[in-house]
Amino acid sequence: MTSYRIALNFEDGITRFVECRAGEKLLDAAFRHQINLPMDCSDGVCGTCKCRAETGSYDLGDDYIEDALTADEAASGLVLTCQMKPTSDCIVSVPTTSAVCKTGQQRIAAAVAGVAQHHDAAVVLELDMEGSGLAFLPGQYVNIDVPGSGASRSYSFTTAPGENRLGFLIKKQPGGLMSSWLSHAKTGDRLTLTGPMGSFYLRDTDGPLLFLAGGTGLAPFLSMLEVLARKGSTQPIHLVYGVTRDLDLVLVDALDAYVARLPGFRYTTVVADSTSAHPRTGWVTDHMPETLLGDGTIDIYLCGPPPMVDAVRSWLGEKSITPRSFHYEKFTPNLILKESA
Incomplete structure (x- = not known):
């Protein structure tokens, strides 16, 4: 039997996955997995089960009323989980915590x-x-x-x-x-x-991508690149990888392997230490591929320590650059500090 994998992203950052059968409503699939998504009527009347479909395809049917979900809301990606029947894998943002839905990590x-x-x-x-x-x-x-x-x-x-x-x-x-x-x-x-x-994850797009990594903030991009390589992506992807010292440049061989596997992938390494013999020194913002940033069609993903994230955000503002989407994650040595999309 055909089924689809649905990622439910809750407000507290927890993600749970459910298998939704072909023709099955998402609300029913979640309940079958013992996840109680918000609901009241379950008939497309009250709008209590309203969530946002971030990616994927689905059928909403026409059995709900306008007061529960307007045409503009549906066009913007809002869905009623009591009516939504996925026709592909999907990512759905749930506007409440996992605890409220009686699930957890x-x-x-x-x-x-x-x-x-x-x-x-x-x-x-x-x-x-x-x-x-x-x-x-x-x-x-x-x-x-x-x-x-x-x-x-x-x-x-x-x-x-x-x-x-x-x-x-x-x-x-x-x-x-x-x-x-x-x-x-x-x-x-x-x-x-x-x-x-976490809400820092790769979205589906065929457009150009700019990845900005600081130190071990390279980690999530390696996962993203592997997924893109397995999909056979040909879209332009540029990674700027900034570190403090020469010795902090690790897994460059893995990046070289992705250059071979992904026709549109290129990367730039940058060392902040001004005494380094590396061909590019300074900050990530000193080596941005500005030719990719001009027309507003690029999606930017940024992962690094708070000063780097703040510096990139300020640089984009100073340059009046507005990407199609901007997703970032700050971290300290001990934990993820903040995520945004």
Whole structure:
């Protein structure tokens, strides 16, 4: 039987996935997965179940009234989940928290498959999941419990959704909880993950993309690039990857591999250290591909520490550049600070 995977994104950043059968209404599919989406009448009359379809195709039928969903609202992507019948995979934003819908975060068991040190800059952590591959949106993150500490840290996936082996790029912090644990982690050590979470994820588009990564903010873009490569994307994609020191430039070989796999992909590396021999020094904003930014058709994705995110936002304002869409994520060494789209 044909079915579609629907990502439900809640206001508190939690994402849950449900399988919706062909011809099945999303509200019914969610209830079948024990997720109680907002509803009252379930007949297309009250509008209580109104959500926003971010991506995907669907049929709303004509059994609802104008007071519940106006033509303008439907044209803008608003849907009634009691009437929406998906005809493809979809992403749907739910205007309430996961707790209100009587659901919550997934707890995922995994074991260490590999720990690769990249100088004193970063660690690539690979985990093998128990059970089937994890569903998430490329760009999202999970919280990983640090064994024995009672604390967790947030990390974006570097791998594509649905894989049993998950990858993460983790900044090394002297004395940091996760960094200290990773220094003696062994293959087979068990970890617990919570998620997936986050509103920073790749949207469907055929237009040009500009990715701006600061340090280990490269991680979510590796997941996005893998998804784009598997789709056979030919759209223009430019990544500007900025770091503080030469040693912070990690996984450049992975970017070279994507240049080979994605005909429209190019990347630029930038080192902030003015004493560096790197051919491009300074800030990411000093090396923006301005020829791609002029006509307002580009989608910009930005992931990095707060000063970098703030600097890019200010630069775009000073240049009066308004992209078609702008999605950003700030992070500190310990957690995701803020997301916006």
